[in-house]
Amino acid sequence: MGIELDDHSQFADYAHPERFVSAAWLSARLGMPGLRVIESDEDAFLYDIGHIPSAVRIDWHNDLNDPVQRDFIDGEAFAELMSARGISRDDTVVIYGDRSNWWAAYTAWVFELFGHPDVRILDGGRDAWMGEERDTSFAVPEYPRTEYPVVERQDAPLRTFASQLLAETPAQLIDVRTPEHYTGTEEAAQDGGVGTLRHGHIPGAINIPWGNSVFPNARLKGKDDIAQVYKDLDPVVPTVVYCQLGESAAHTWFVLKHVLGFEQASLYDGSWAEWGNMVRVPVEREGH
Structure with a gap:
């Protein structure tokens, strides 16, 4: 079961309010079982100079792309990435990043290609969190390895060639x-x-x-x-x-x-x- 939705009035008007969270909502739930936070930036090194506590990094270039073919990783590699980051199939995943969430949205889209049930975006991304002077951390969390299932990527209907x-x-x-x-x-x-x-x-x-x-x-x-x-x-x-x-x-x-x-x-x-x-x-x- 996913974590309860953010009842922010702005999100209530959206077609899918379950896909968005605010900095206040996330701050109040950091460390909650079943929640995983991911930072995905254009500049991957931003994570090293301070990130949301408990967040793990997913580098869109190195983690999501196949090392040989010019394509995304397959279901087996995605399952390994999730397992290594301590993410379960039934976890609520909140993604944020720099550049107004460009790469966070890109990463969330890839998660949707693999059908992860509960993926959300932090409204405003890294800028919103830092702008509100919320807590940051330099520690890289180590979560127990999970057994994320192998789910083949479904490009259609979300991807066009x-x-x-x-x-x-x-x-x-x-x-x-x-x-x-x-x-x-x-x-x-x-x-x-x-x-x-x-x-x-x-x-x-x-x-x-x-x-x-x-x-x-x-x-x-x-x-x-x-x-x-x-x-x-x-x-x-x-x-x-x-x-x-x-x-x-x-x-x-x-x-x-x-x-x-x-x-x-x-x-x-x-x-x-x-x-x-x-x-x-x-x-x-x-x-x-």
Whole structure:
């Protein structure tokens, strides 16, 4: 059985309030049996300079990716990762991180690919916790090893591949990057991000930057404000999101799925890092 939900009034309006917790809720329950806290950052070393007490680290790059194939780990490797971190299948898992929870949302999405029953995001992530000057720790917790079951990853319907986009443009395709990256300006091409040989966007995509759903302090806006951002979209038709590397689009996927209740939201995790380096794929770019 999972731990009781956070009854914060803002979450009550969300389509899936069970997927969100506040810093106050989490602080009051640290150390509770059946609760595991995970930090997942863009900068994995942030964990070393202070983290939420009892939190373990999952490095999206080293822990979630297959060391040989360019893909996620399989069910056996995921079970080993969970067992080594002391996480059971029936644990409530709360994930947080830097960059407004980009990689925390990405990690939560991977957990959902493996069907972990109770995965939640700390609203505001690391910034919210540190901003409220809550307790931190340098200690790396050591939990007894568990026997997490081997559950094969189910990519459909939460994951979309380039081959699917080439075969058919989804009803709604959202590029969540900056307008400069979307239009493929020279400034965006030279900004030092993930290297791609072509710049622009996937034909048929509209541009709704991920940051429209959050406040400057990284916390999510209320449902009505977020709904206004996506007011021109249909929540019941297939909707695919992408960005540069998959991380900020995972944040948008989490918002669409769990705040607004989009029924067929999917993440193209290959994103522009893949599409912008592929041969003979269509690209739209401003002025071309």
